[in-house]
Amino acid sequence: MTESNLVYLRPVTDDVDTGGFWAAAQQRRLVVQACTNCGAVLHLPRPMCRVCHSFDLEWREVAQHGTVYTSTIVEHQVHPNYPVPYTVLVIELDDAPQARLIGSIPGRMTPDAGTPAHVRWETMPDGTIVPNWALD
Numbered sequence: 001m002t003e004s005n006l007v008y009l010r011p012v013t014d015d016v017d018t019g020g021f022w023a024a025a026q027q028r029r030l031v032v033q034a035c036t037n038c039g040a041v042l043h044l045p046r047p048m049c050r051v052c053h054s055f056d057l058e059w060r061e062v063a064q065h066g067t068v069y070t071s072t073i074v075e076h077q078v079h080p081n082y083p084v085p086y087t088v089l090v091i092e093l094d095d096a097p098q099a100r101l102i103g104s105i106p107g108r109m110t111p112d113a114g115t116p117a118h119v120r121w122e123t124m125p126d127g128t129i130v131p132n133w134a135l136d
Contacts, residue, residue: 009079010128017045020059026129028121031059032099043099062095064119068111068135069100089133091117103133111135 013022024031033045037054048055069092077084087109093099103117111117116136123129 009082010124010126011130013128017047021045022128024059024061025121025131028129029061030064030093030119030131031061032093032096033057034060034096041096041098043096060096062093062099064131065136066091066093066101066117066133068092068113068115068117070113071109071111073108073110074104087111089117091133101131101133103131105132105134109135 011022013019015022020033021031033042034040034057035042035049035052035054036056036058038049038052040049040051041060042049042057047057049057069090071087071089073085073087075085083106085108086104086106089103089105089111091101091103093101103120117133118136119131120134121129122132
């Protein structure tokens with residue numbers, strides 16, 4: 001299979017709850033959903049605050065760095081365009097520790113919890129920009 005006919009898994013960018021995240025990503029901005037009433041960070045995004053039940057929500061920009069919360073190595077290939085091995089990272093955001101985002105890096109890595117990481121923006125073949133992570 002050549003590079004031109006590879007089919008990549010693409011995020012759903014027009015979802016009512018997560019669309020703001022993907023719109024910001026297209027501008028290489030990292031955002032989390034937050035309640036304007038009580039300030040709670042809502043991750044995963046949702047239509048109503050889980051703390052105070054307000055519908056007054058916003059997308060708040062956060063710094064593009066965090067730390068490894070945990071990781072695992074994927075050895076079993078589940079999609080032909082994502083070769084193994086690769087390491088899945090769960091990153092706790094420095095500005096919003098209530099939110100943890102997922103990413104991956106190629107190869108077998110075993111980063112310690114607390115290892116610093118930063119966003120690495122990746123452009124998919126269709127032009128969609130997605131955040132991923134790199135270890136510092």
